[in-house]
Amino acid sequence: MSQKTHIAQTEPFRWEDVPVLAYKEDGGTHFRSITRQVLFDDGDAAGSQLRYFEIAPGGHSTLERHDHIHSVMVLRGCGQALVGREIHALQANDLVRVPPQTWHQFRATAGEPLGFLCVVRTERDKPRLPTVAELAELRADGRIGPFVRA
């Protein structure tokens, strides 16, 4: 990625020489309509990355959990986030913290994209998807069951 000291926004939520990537490289069907841009990578395995994700209207991220923390700030649009057993309504500039090994999923509202920053450690564990039993258990929870998509 670019090592320039200034990277201008060229059009809304797109940046000079920052490619718009697939959300995940495995091409799975556990997410829908979402892109990824790596804004900063400090080049240190023990460091951090700042990524910008954008979920198209009605789309969603993978329902997953992992050891590493997600520190999220919404930049545009509205949506919802499942974190653990709670569903939060999201607006621009809201913050979301995903603790270790906590099920989470982001969803955009129907009308506009949901764009958010996410800080992670560069060296991090792979996300894990729910097993059939775990998914059944999440779906059986009246508070969150109707929300989850997998």
Add this chain to the structure above:
Amino acid sequence: MSQKTHIAQTEPFRWEDVPVLAYKEDGGTHFRSITRQVLFDDGDAAGSQLRYFEIAPGGHSTLERHDHIHSVMVLRGCGQALVGREIHALQANDLVRVPPQTWHQFRATAGEPLGFLCVVRTERDKPRLPTVAELAELRADGRIGPFVRA
């Protein structure tokens, strides 16, 4: 700081239970009209912090350098950033990367505050101010001399 999983923005660029702090604790005169809010601290000395700084109209940050990297995204307003020997005009959503041991200073335009995110390593070295000789050398550089404030 708060360990909640959702931290709502309560008014523009202010967040629930996130205190608005002095920019620096030393109360120096090498900066002007700037506040700091720690949005995320992953609680790991080897991890990272996400901070939000806001420079009031006409204010500026300290002219300094250090080993740790700053990864910056402008969220509101306009201004300028000195990074090394370059001055960049800044607008919302622009990115600024400050490499190790690179002189840098941010300034807000007269008309509105300049607000920006900054990701840093939690465990980091202290910033260093220019010596008298270094400052004289920076001021003698026609490209950046008129910009620096110390």
